[in-house]
Amino acid sequence: MRTLDDLDVKGRRVLVRADLNVPLDGETITDDGRIRASVPTIRTLLDRGAKVVVCAHLGRPKGRVNPEFSLRPVARRLGELLGQDVAFAADVVGDSARGTVDALQDGEVALLENLRYEPGEESKDDAERGAFAHKLAGLAELYVGDGFGAVHRKHASVYDVPRLLPHAAGGLVEAEVAVLRRLTEDTERPYVVVLGGAKVSDKLGVIANLLTKVDRLLVGGGMAYTFLKAQGHEVGRSLLQEDQLDQVRGFLDDAERRGVEIVLPVDVLAAVTFAADAEHDVVAATAIPADREGLDIGPKTRELFAAKLADARTVFWNGPMGVFEFDAFSGGTRAVAEALLARTGDGGAFTVVGGGDSAAAVRRLELPEDGFSHISTGGGASLEYLEGKTLPGLAALED
Numbered sequence: 184m185r186t187l188d189d190l191d192v193k194g195r196r197v198l199v200r201a202d203l204n205v206p207l208d209g210e211t212i213t214d215d216g217r218i219r220a221s222v223p224t225i226r227t228l229l230d231r232g233a234k235v236v237v238c239a240h241l242g243r244p245k246g247r248v249n250p251e252f253s254l255r256p257v258a259r260r261l262g263e264l265l266g267q268d269v270a271f272a273a274d275v276v277g278d279s280a281r282g283t284v285d286a287l288q289d290g291e292v293a294l295l296e297n298l299r300y301e302p303g304e305e306s307k308d309d310a311e312r313g314a315f316a317h318k319l320a321g322l323a324e325l326y327v328g329d330g331f332g333a334v335h336r337k338h339a340s341v342y343d344v345p346r347l348l349p350h351a352a353g354g355l356v357e358a359e360v361a362v363l364r365r366l367t368e369d370t371e372r373p374y375v376v377v378l379g380g381a382k383v384s385d386k387l388g389v390i391a392n393l394l395t396k397v398d399r400l401l402v403g404g405g406m407a408y409t410f411l412k413a414q415g416h417e418v419g420r421s422l423l424q425e426d427q428l429d430q431v432r433g434f435l436d437d438a439e440r441r442g443v444e445i446v447l448p449v450d451v452l453a454a455v456t457f458a459a460d461a462e463h464d465v466v467a468a469t470a471i472p473a474d475r476e477g478l479d480i481g482p483k484t485r486e487l488f489a490a491k492l493a494d495a496r497t498v499f500w501n502g503p504m505g506v507f508e509f510d511a512f513s514g515g516t517r518a519v520a521e522a523l524l525a526r527t528g529d530g531g532a533f534t535v536v537g538g539g540d541s542a543a544a545v546r547r548l549e550l551p552e553d554g555f556s557h558i559s560t561g562g563g564a565s566l567e568y569l570e571g572k573t574l575p576g577l578a579a580l581e582d
């Protein structure tokens with residue numbers, strides 16, 4: 184992959200695809216980790232005299248303008264972190280974007296509005312995606328891919344634009360790939376992957392492949408209920424991917440054949456509703472009441488998961504064990520994070536935490552970020568890398 188040092192950026196418009204998909208509470212950014220992670224590449228380009236045009240997505244507005252998903256608050260925060268103004272374009276490739284980009288001087292930076300307001304960005308139709316990619320590429324002369332968290336998406340800004348412009352990988356993508364490579368080459372065993380979170384349908388798909396690589400898979404968070412249901416248990420109103428139950432039964436059989444241990448929760452915090460102050464009880468994972476939803480792993484599961492991590496030599500963890508944003512349901516995530524911290528370091532394990540919310544959880548729980556071997560900005564992206572898949576955004580940068 185070409186890197187920033189291979190591009191002559193002085194006086195030129197450089198489109199930087201960043202991952203600025205941060206958690207928001209209204210207009211308040213609750214964790215700015217991904218914005219911070221994007222700063223070094225942008226800073227380097229500005230210091231080298233480029234006109235920097237940053238593009239990114241926020242949430243999943245599905246091709247429609249929706250003010251709830253505006254990047255405007257992100258532009259403000261990026262400006263604070265860079266210590267200079269960030270011009271904000273109120274659209275992606277329209278009059279505002281063109282005007283904002285045209286007005287940039289060397290060493291100035293702009294952020295375009297949410298890429299996913301445009302249906303072309305995520306379109307499965309090559310022609311529609313390509314047409315949007317041409318408009319986006321038309322805003323710049325060079326392209327830098329630095330949105331590691333989105334490199335697994337075959338989207339216009341990730342996959343098509345680098346085919347249209349001279350390009351390079353940014354420092355974040357370079358650094359992330361270097362660490363993840365260590366997880367795929369000469370992996371020390373036992374190799375344990377911990378999966379949780381809410382993007383269940385997305386991430387169930389990676390399991391088939393992971394089962395060929397890992398010794399143990401711990402499943403918590405919103406991911407666990409589809410497994411419990413597949414084993415025939417009642418999961419009440421918990422997060423469930425009904426259409427993937429057969430697939431999950433296949434994983435359970437395959438794991439058994441391969442001698443891979445799949446470890447599921449034995450107890451959960453079952454709440455009457457999805458709320459910070461929801462009434463809840465610890466119940467057996469095999470007996471979740473029909474009117475309750477599991478919002479965290481229970482105390483026995485926390486001990487079980489810690490025990491299953493105690494001899495690990497390599498650990499990758501993606502996805503919180505519960506709804507950590509609510510204090511009452513953050514204990515499971517804390518327990519797993521602490522088990523990883525206890526394992527990290529000399530004579531212990533190489534531990535990687537990946538994902539926007541997983542990293543945010545570590546910070547929200549005020550755990551030492553430098554206590555892990557690495558905290559990655561990508562969850563789904565890291566998982567797909569670990570599967571050994573070709574990631575569209577990396578393949579495009581390699582060409």
Ligand SMILES: Nc1ncnc2c1ncn2[C@@H]1O[C@H](COP(=O)(O)OP(=O)(O)OP(=O)(O)O)[C@@H](O)[C@H]1O
Binds near residue numbers: 405422505507564
């Ligand atoms: N039992 C549960 N029920 C509902 N939501 C849950 C549950 N457990 C965890 N979550 C939610 O999962 C979300 C994070 O999931 P997600 O899969 O997006 O992880 P991530 O670390 O952000 O990875 P990525 O970077 O791929 O998005 C959190 O907002 C958390 O509240």
Ligand SMILES: O=C(O)[C@H](O)COP(=O)(O)O
Binds near residue numbers: 332561562
């Ligand atoms: O949060 C993430 O994992 C990345 O920003 C990608 O977002 P997506 O899962 O909505 O494509």
